[in-house]
Amino acid sequence: MLGALWLAGTNAFALAIPWLLKLAIEGLQRPATAQHAPSYYALMIITAALLQGIIRIFSRTTLLHAGRRIEFALREELYARLLTLDLPYFQRERTGDILSRFSNDLTNIRMLMGFGVLNVINTLILYIAAIVLMLRLSPILTICALLPFPVTILVVKRLSATMYRRSIRAQEELARLTSRAEESVSAAVVVRAYCREEGETDSFRTVSSSYLDSNMQMARLRGMMIPIMAATGAMGTLIILFIGGSRVISGELTLGDFVAFNGYLAMLVWPTLMLGWILNLMQRGAASMARLNGVLNARPTVTEPAAPADVGEIGGEIEFRNLSFSYAADSAMVLQNISLLIGKGTKIGIVGAIGSGKSTLARLIPRLYPVPDETILIDGTDINCLPLARLRDAIGFVPQESFLFSRTIGDNIAFGRDGAGEEEIAAAARVASLDQDIERFPAGLQTLVGERGVTLSGGQKQRVSIARALLKDPQILILDDPLSAVDARTEEAILRDLESYYAGRTVLIVSHRLSAVRGCDTIIVLDQGRIVEQGSHGELLALNGRYAAIHREQQLREEIERF
Amino acid sequence: MHFGGLYEDEIVGKAYDRRLMARFLRYVAPYRKLAVVVLAILPLAAGAKLAQPWLMKLAIDNHLIKGEMTGLPLLATGFLGLILAESLLTFAEVWLLQHMGQKVMFDLRMELFSHLQRLPVRFFDRTPTGSLVTRLTSDVEVLGEMFAAGIITVVGDIMVLAGIVGIMLWMNLKLSLVTFSVLPVLVWIAFTFRKRMRTAYRQVRARLANLNSFLNESIHGMAVVQLFNRQKTEQQEFTRLNADYRDANLPVITWDASLYAMVEALSSVAIGLIVWYGGGEIVRGNLSFGALVAFIQYIEKFFSPIRDLSSKYSVMQGAMAALERIFHLLDTEKDEMGTDLISTHQNRSVPISTIDFRDVWFAYNNDDYVLKGLNLTLRRGEKVAMVGETGGGKTTVTRLLSRFYEVSRGSIAIDGTDIRELSLHGLRRRIGVVLQDPFLFTGTIRFNISLGNPGAESRVEVAARIVGADRFIRRLPLGFDEEVREKGSNLSAGERQLISFARAVAFDPEILVLDEATASVDTASERLIQEGLKGLMAGRTTLVVAHRLSTIRDADRIVVIHRGEKVEEGSHEELMAQQGLYYRLYQLQFRD
Known part of the structure; x- marks a missing residue:
């Protein structure tokens, strides 16, 4: 509102200038009847100009700042929504797409709320005022001079709509080009190993060429835009020159009127062009808002319970009750009829072939995916009835692919617990056999991870990820194949050190290595989503089934090698 | 944090x-x-x-x-x-x-x-x-x-x-000079503002970069954020970065608005000056009315290019910085393969009979040597396994053989010819490398195996069968034509590995280099792969980096690499008898 007021002020002074000009010229033509000297009008014009300038600063800053503030608030809301969305959402949506909503779509909205609003108000005020003044000068001339304007608005609108469509396509092409470039750079070693340099260059040329094509089309459209702008103003001038000129000659109009008229018309050219542009901006803004709403209205499938169960301290007993699971309604079952009771403080190992459902089973416990009701229970309570934060607080989860943030190593380890002391962090690192590595880093725990700091090896990342889970001091510890990237000796050390940490906790180890689960109280063997065998290492060997077969194979090799 | x-x-x-x-x-x-x-x-x-x-x-x-x-x-x-x-x-x-x-x-x-x-x-x-x-x-x-x-x-x-x-x-003349008296003011404004805007704008860019990379990371690590109940602190951090970005923008808007408004005002001031002095000139008869009007119109046309001169200036400045960066990249040393020596050694009809590492030293940075005087010989058809601790230099050995890196000292020779004298392509075509991290491209599975190489294309399905990848591929709705998503996210780690094996097989190399290839595959798949590789390895010189000793069962020779040096070499039995490092590594894995 304040912005609109400022704008009205700006325009009032801007509109005064041609009128002053008219008075000045009329005065010059008939010096005898002139009320004031030309220098008086000149001074008035300069005053008006300066005042207009000062007020314009306020009007623009007020409105454009508002645009930025709206953008800020929307971005906050978007991010808050993202934090509530679940893993299926992030697997469905591409990261680039989400990021583009945060940048491009948000920019469109900001433009609409800032420049758009500014120009709409400005145009409205200017149009009404200028047209009233022009009508006072000459009604017929006004109508004639404004004749090309609606045409221009329509042409600009159509043109910029086409341009927008084309620019979307160009943006898509650029996105494709970007991901092609990114892929090729990340694959530098593979490309070299397989002598694919030429092939890469060719495929990049293909995407580059189609990007070039869509840009060429854009160039033609852009080329048309500027002359249309220029022509609109000039056409108005032409009409004034011809019709207005003859009226000056016939004495119906003074030269001052003529000049003032010209001035007003010039003032209207720019807003008219903007109007065409804004009409598109509104469409674009609406489309962007729809895309933002796509995020804002997204609801996680993993939700807080409507009526949270009232539970005390989580003990750590886990029960799977006839659990079947698939990632999507129409896709194959990943887990089928899993029933298993894991007592508090037991250590359970899960082994099985690739795709047998080991990791899925692990990921369901902290509800990374939606879990059917009454299929997973902790201490006898359906996990769907536990408040999410309570459930996840009780679980230390070490994922298969360790994800570290570009922060310090210490921050990464302390991720799950605010205010963890240096001592505790160091202790967790020690249990995860990370202490010696940390000593070697330039700034110890304060060393930054990632592009701006040290690059950790796969094994180091996994150990940071383990330390992070340990520091949480969880009742349930889930290790989803966390040792894949460390060598035998480190694996040995971690397992040994973790052993002391396990005490009293429920531990779930998913692994493809038998050595990792050998010491578990119970080992289950999964095959195509079903538990096919279950028991301790000794029992499973005695069972003489699949587990024993895998074991025998290893033994056999061992024996062969012993010869 | x-x-x-x-x-x-x-x-x-x-x-x-x-x-x-x-x-x-x-x-x-x-x-x-x-x-x-x-x-x-x-x-x-x-x-x-x-x-x-x-x-x-x-x-x-x-x-x-x-x-x-x-x-x-x-x-x-x-x-x-x-x-x-x-x-x-x-x-x-x-x-x-x-x-x-x-x-x-x-x-x-x-x-x-x-x-x-x-x-x-x-x-x-x-x-x-x-x-x-x-x-x-x-x-x-x-x-x-x-x-x-x-x-x-x-x-x-x-x-x-x-x-x-x-x-x-x-x-x-005189009226022009009077009118142009606003120009020095204009120039002064343009320069002062530009300088301030440049500083402010740089801050905007830096803060936007921070905001975006935080967001990017946050999306990638969302599961971790949620597992650790960190939503609140992440939101706080985001708010801080978001507010920083907003606050950096506000002065830019203010400066920009001021510049715009002042240029606009100056053009009106110029009109005032024209009326003031021009009016006098008309009275004195030195100027016609038409000229006065034309003057006003000229001055309006004069200001419109000046209005966006500052934006043009920053475009030019940005362009120069971009050119600087682009040219800097273009000036970075290329691989020497530009010379692509066509030597007789490239001829495939002469199979490789020996590969010699002679006193090879190598450092990734300065004097931090990863390999210290390694000697190693591979003979035709031989399978050599390298074992040792992580960071011992095993992976480096394979990278030097493909000339991803050049040796710092010493040499690697194929049949007596230093690999630096061979053309890079010639060398790499004969070496099949399976990397630690199986990189997949967006494209079909078929493309990921053949990488568009015509020779490899004809062997895609055979290769997949050899490594046992065809079983899971055929279960996919589109089989070999199934699209692989960004970085293979729709495949499991093991499946990705199998595809990269199939890729190596499809290229039918003379020398096979496996880098810890079996590390993330479960026992059953590992058996399948090893069976496949056995067929592939027949007649092929193979160098395997193995962390897990079970993969070296079939090795003709085992080389133990420790801290950049070869400490033991021999058959499994010989090494076990030595009761040295190998013996210990072995005990660790298979002790029961």
């Missing part, structure tokens, strides 16, 4: 750098004919623009004041002609310029990309992917903006400005 600090430092330089420009012009050279046409159009367009107020002056002085109707229609027709001419010429100018710009951008982008393809692996180790992608995308785009807004348009603007100044001086 703080996430922040500046990302890539911006190079802030001059808006015009002769050295960069001269080099850049070489890229424009192929399109010089277009450039000549544009340069020819510029004065014509400027002329058509500048003649319009002059016609207005004629109309006022010769017709309106004198009340002379005859000739006015003719003048109006002339005016219409000028409008049409200006429109068409401007269209041609803008279009041709952009056309040219796009072509130049395409050429430059392609040159950059193929240059990247020839850079050594070492280069990629120390250069973040993001910055290279930026070179190929944003930096090249900035050059496009230069074509759209800067460079030649500036020439046109200067012509218009010079034309206006000339005409005004010619029409009335």
